[in-house]
Amino acid sequence: MDRARGSIASTVGPGEPFAGHARFPRRARHCVRGTRSRMRQASIAVLVAVLLSCAATPMLAQAPAPAPEPPVAPVHKLNLTAEQRYTIREIIKDVKDKPTSSSAAPAVGDPSPQGIEARPIPSEVAAKVPQVKSHKFFVAKDQIVIVDPKDNTVAELISLSP
Numbered sequence: 001m002d003r004a005r006g007s008i009a010s011t012v013g014p015g016e017p018f019a020g021h022a023r024f025p026r027r028a029r030h031c032v033r034g035t036r037s038r039m040r041q042a043s044i045a046v047l048v049a050v051l052l053s054c055a056a057t058p059m060l061a062q063a064p065a066p067a068p069e070p071p072v073a074p075v076h077k078l079n080l081t082a083e084q085r086y087t088i089r090e091i092i093k094d095v096k097d098k099p100t101s102s103s104a105a106p107a108v109g110d111p112s113p114q115g116i117e118a119r120p121i122p123s124e125v126a127a128k129v130p131q132v133k134s135h136k137f138f139v140a141k142d143q144i145v146i147v148d149p150k151d152n153t154v155a156e157l158i159s160l161s162p
Helices: 026-061 082-095 123-128
Strands: 136-140 143-148 153-159
Touching: 082 123, 082 143, 082 153
Parallel strands: none
Antiparallel strands: 136 143, 143 153
């Protein structure tokens, strides 16, 4: 064949035996083989990674379940501003005659203590702080305890001392 037309003879040097393919000299064939080798290695690495992740899954499934957290009681907070707290304190301080209970006031969210009669919120307070309009209250030691009448739980505590 002729060298000018790009024949086999043009790609293989003089005295060099034919190496297999006319378009790819020996170096190019080596690069193609190297690329195939790297692709094979990459596919094997991916296969190993998939097998390891599948093998780890049963181990995770066998892990002991975490202990359940105790249920948290809902907090019935009225989110009163400092001004609204002041208004409630000043009006009820003038209305109250004596503490209803000598024991400490319950915490917000606790049920209202048995045997204590909660009184309706005074109309003057209800007019100035509409959030507490439907609530009741009692005084325990040095705190005003506002009770939600729907579920009879403590909705808010307001200190009598400023």
